[in-house]
Amino acid sequence: MIVFDLICRDGEHLFEGWFGSSRDYEDQLRAGLIDCPICGSAAIEKAVMAPNVGIKANQRSSAATSSANQMDVSGETENKQPISNATEISPEYSELVGKLAKAQAKILEKSKWVGADFSEQARAIHYGEKDASPIHGTASKDDVAELEEEGVEIMPLPLPVNPPESQN
Structure with missing residues (x-):
């Protein structure tokens, strides 16, 4: 391909x-x-x-x-x-992405970042083991499929989210 x-x-x-x-x-x-x-x-x-030119194996950077x-x-x-x-980037596209970013930021304002622990936390909330609260984080495709199969309500975020520890 x-x-x-x-x-x-x-x-x-x-x-x-x-x-x-x-x-x-x-x-x-x-x-x-x-x-x-x-x-x-x-x-x-x-x-x-x-062009996508790879580097030699013996010159791989750290x-x-x-x-x-x-x-x-x-x-x-x-x-x-x-x-x-x-x-x-066209001005129209830039404006659209800007609006989308603002909407996502508004959604995440009261949400807690749980990182890779998202699946566990979402299940705990779904099954009443933890108080209901908005969370966001990361999950593999398999984890997402399992959550959906279990009826756990989740939604993908339209734009990538930088974890709090990587923001400056």
Whole structure:
């Protein structure tokens, strides 16, 4: 699989496209099978991308080594951070994200950060073992599925949350 950053020429919306190969991308583009998920425009082209060049194993930095040491058994890092290679954000999108961030901050105002203990705390509240109170934290996909199966009311947050200990 190959991932291309794509941009629609009509609305300048940036999005990702996953393809089996460069040729698959070209074939789908020619056939008109690729359109912007935001505005529906078929005027699509590849966005400028920086190459993803890995470092040699013998030149791995301490940060890379530390990151590699944080891998769990599923191959995912424990401390994921949101990233983007978008070089320019439209004013409309920036305003929308700003409003979303304010709404989320309002929701979390009276909520307590419980970190990785979220699943345990949510269960304790659900089963009456702990007083009901709003909490937020992190949970794996499996934990989320189990909570939903048990009928524990939870909802994903639209934007990432920095744990209190990592904020300055």
